[in-house]
Amino acid sequence: MSESHFSDVRALNLFNLMQDENFDALMRGSYVLNFPPQTELIREGDSSDFLHIVLSGAVELFASWNGRESSMATVRPISTFILAATIKDAPYLMSARTLEKSRIALIPSQDVRAIFDEDPYFARSIVSELAFCYRTVVKNAKGLKLRTSLERLANFLLRQQIRSGGGSEFVLPIEKRRLASFLGMTPENLSRAFKGLRGYGVLVSGSKITISDQDDLEKFAKPDRLIDDHFS
Amino acid sequence: MSESHFSDVRALNLFNLMQDENFDALMRGSYVLNFPPQTELIREGDSSDFLHIVLSGAVELFASWNGRESSMATVRPISTFILAATIKDAPYLMSARTLEKSRIALIPSQDVRAIFDEDPYFARSIVSELAFCYRTVVKNAKGLKLRTSLERLANFLLRQQIRSGGGSEFVLPIEKRRLASFLGMTPENLSRAFKGLRGYGVLVSGSKITISDQDDLEKFAKPDRLIDDHFS
DNA sequence: TTCCTCATTTGACATATATCAATTTCGATA
DNA sequence: TATCGAAATTGATATATGTCAAATGAGGAA
Numbered sequence: 114m115s116e117s118h119f120s121d122v123r124a125l126n127l128f129n130l131m132q133d134e135n136f137d138a139l140m141r142g143s144y145v146l147n148f149p150p151q152t153e154l155i156r157e158g159d160s161s162d163f164l165h166i167v168l169s170g171a172v173e174l175f176a177s178w179n180g181r182e183s184s185m186a187t188v189r190p191i192s193t194f195i196l197a198a199t200i201k202d203a204p205y206l207m208s209a210r211t212l213e214k215s216r217i218a219l220i221p222s223q224d225v226r227a228i229f230d231e232d233p234y235f236a237r238s239i240v241s242e243l244a245f246c247y248r249t250v251v252k253n254a255k256g257l258k259l260r261t262s263l264e265r266l267a268n269f270l271l272r273q274q275i276r277s278g279g280g281s282e283f284v285l286p287i288e289k290r291r292l293a294s295f296l297g298m299t300p301e302n303l304s305r306a307f308k309g310l311r312g313y314g315v316l317v318s319g320s321k322i323t324i325s326d327q328d329d330l331e332k333f334a335k336p337d338r339l340i341d342d343h344f345s
Numbered sequence: 346m347s348e349s350h351f352s353d354v355r356a357l358n359l360f361n362l363m364q365d366e367n368f369d370a371l372m373r374g375s376y377v378l379n380f381p382p383q384t385e386l387i388r389e390g391d392s393s394d395f396l397h398i399v400l401s402g403a404v405e406l407f408a409s410w411n412g413r414e415s416s417m418a419t420v421r422p423i424s425t426f427i428l429a430a431t432i433k434d435a436p437y438l439m440s441a442r443t444l445e446k447s448r449i450a451l452i453p454s455q456d457v458r459a460i461f462d463e464d465p466y467f468a469r470s471i472v473s474e475l476a477f478c479y480r481t482v483v484k485n486a487k488g489l490k491l492r493t494s495l496e497r498l499a500n501f502l503l504r505q506q507i508r509s510g511g512g513s514e515f516v517l518p519i520e521k522r523r524l525a526s527f528l529g530m531t532p533e534n535l536s537r538a539f540k541g542l543r544g545y546g547v548l549v550s551g552s553k554i555t556i557s558d559q560d561d562l563e564k565f566a567k568p569d570r571l572i573d574d575h576f577s
Numbered sequence: 578t579t580c581c582t583c584a585t586t587t588g589a590c591a592t593a594t595a596t597c598a599a600t601t602t603c604g605a606t607a
Numbered sequence: 608t609a610t611c612g613a614a615a616t617t618g619a620t621a622t623a624t625g626t627c628a629a630a631t632g633a634g635g636a637a
Contacts, residue, residue, distance in 0.1 A: 157571055158570075158571055176487045176490070176491060176571075177491070178487065178491040178492065178567070178569055178572060179491070179492075179567050181491050182491075183487070183490040183491055185483075185486065185487075185490075196476075197475075197476040197479045197480055197483075198476075198480075200472055200473070200476045201473065201476045201477065201480070201577070203476075203480065203577045204570075204571065204577070206480055206483050206484065206487070206571050207483065229469075229472070230465070230469070233462070233465060233468065236465065236468045236469070236472065237461075237462070237468070239472055240432055240461070240468065240471055240472055240475060241432070241433065243429075243472060243475040243476055243479060244428075244429040244430075244432045244433045244435075244475055245433065246479050247429045247475060247478050247479040247482060248429055248430075248433070248435070248438055250479060250482040250483055250486060251417075251429075251438045251439070251482055252438065253486055254417065254482060254485055254486050254489065255408045255410065255415070255417075255438070257486065257489050257490065257529070258408070258415040258417075258489065258529050259408060259409070259410040259411070259413050259414075259415055260410065260411075261593075261594095262593080262594075263593095288614075288615095289614075289615065290614070290615080297489070297490050298594075298595090299594075299595055299596080300614080300615070300616090301594090301595075301596080301597095301615090301616075301617085302593090302594060302595070303615095304615065304616050304617080305594090305616090305617090308616095319602090319603075319615095335410070335411050337410055338390075338436075339389055339390055339408075339436065339438050340410060345433070345435045345436070493623075493624095494623080494624075495623095520584075520585095521584075521585065522584070522585080530624070530625085531624075531625055531626080532584080532585070532586090533585090533586075533587085533624090533625075533626080533627095534623090534624060534625070535585095536585065536586050536587080537586090537587090537624090540586095551585095551632095551633075
């Protein structure tokens with residue numbers, strides 16, 4: 114792993130408290146690979162041999178059943194994914210594919226489990242990370258069950274606006290068809306949902322979004338920190 | 346806490362590996378309370394002061410937004426709930442209410458966090474438990490996004506059948522209106538869904554379910570271990 | 578038992594969302 | 608710039624699900 118990536122990974126919440134020698138051991142056993150876009154990295158049901166870290170590019174986590182597919186999350190640098198499967202030594206529940214050309218670090222799951230047992234700081238970080246992941250999925254499930262697709266889209270836009278710095282104009286981070294799948298709707302329905310938000314001051318031009326009436330949109334979306342705050 | 350409950354709690358995955366003195370310390374600081382049915386134990390958004398353990402009775406976890414409410418899970422003895430909030434010292438994402446007269450143990454969250462730092466076995470168990478919870482919610486989210494309400498019901502019945510011992514006859518563990526909410530539909534729609542499963546050999550009489558044609562139902566439901574196996 | 582309350586079921590209807598087919602738009606690349 | 612293929616949009620329609628009101632049924636209390 115290159116020095117620059119090395120320190121970026123070290124800075125992750127998951128790794129920033131652990132002892133140097135343990136971090137070094139993890140990194141020594143890891144592989145760094147470049148993948149072209151649209152490469153399937155892991156397939157749900159496979160055994161979890163590696164903890165993955167997205168160093169650059171982007172990775173989509175998705176799930177399939179009975180010929181249907183749904184986007185579950187997008188992982189952007191620098192982040193790990195499938196920690197839970199790694200820890201439990203259980204099969205992956207989601208598949209992963211690169212969305213762009215991506216650089217991925219792979220840490221053998223058994224190394225992660227071994228150092229977890231050695232390093233209480235690492236253990237503490239893993240717990241914190243897992244609790245965070247758990248809460249993220251719960252928030253997602255709440256959104257799915259409590260909101261209509263229009264409301265989910267409206268709140269997604271408000272969250273994205275904040276991530277983008279809070280200005281009234283920002284760019285969608287993923288293709289619309291993936292966004293549709295992530296929000297639990299069809300691309301056609303997403304297109305109509307965007308139209309439906311015009312009445313609340315949302316202007317769409319390609320992937321550029323303009324929120325012309327912040328209050329109006331928020332009044333409709335009713336963002337809730339227990340669903341939409343992705344930082345606790 | 347009475348001796349019998351004491352050992353039942355000790356037997357939980359979360360507590361069975363930790364050192365005696367640490368377990369004792371947790372129990373010494375804990376409270377055990379009896380609650381009548383329909384008592385709100387925690388409200389989403391509150392700070393997480395206690396890890397809860399259902400000793401007897403039953404507790405529903407539910408979420409609310411904008412005047413709507415959805416049942417997220419039912420917790421039965423002997424199990425803990427809201428571990429993630431406790432660990433992160435973050436506000437509860439879900440509310441909890443007793444469904445029946447229930448006996449609940451409360452362990453101060455700060456004690457849990459303190460002993461987590463002391464006892465590596467406890468830490469290991471917490472990680473395992475959190476990973477398990479995470480995977481459970483991911484499975485739930487997959488079901489919500491990939492299946493229709495009829496398919497969710499069919500698979501719920503198959504899971505419940507297994508939990509009940511695998512016989513062709515069993516009893517629903519919760520009221521139908523709560524089941525409807527848990528499965529993400531209205532009570533009316535659940536009623537119609539039960540009718541819709543008649544064609545696959547599902548007979549309903551009150552809360553008693555009879556699966557008269559196992560193969561037929563399974564062929565329709567297509568249970569998948571990556572969604573329906575709640576043991577890994 | 579009888580009554581009362583509340584869950585459940587049913588029917589009619591409204592709304593939300595999906596599907597299918599046909600354009601249109603966009604973006605990569607020759 | 609021109610072209611190609613995929614993504615996005617649109618319209619028409621089908622299906623799924625929700626809502627409302629009424630009827631039925633089950634269980635507890637007197």
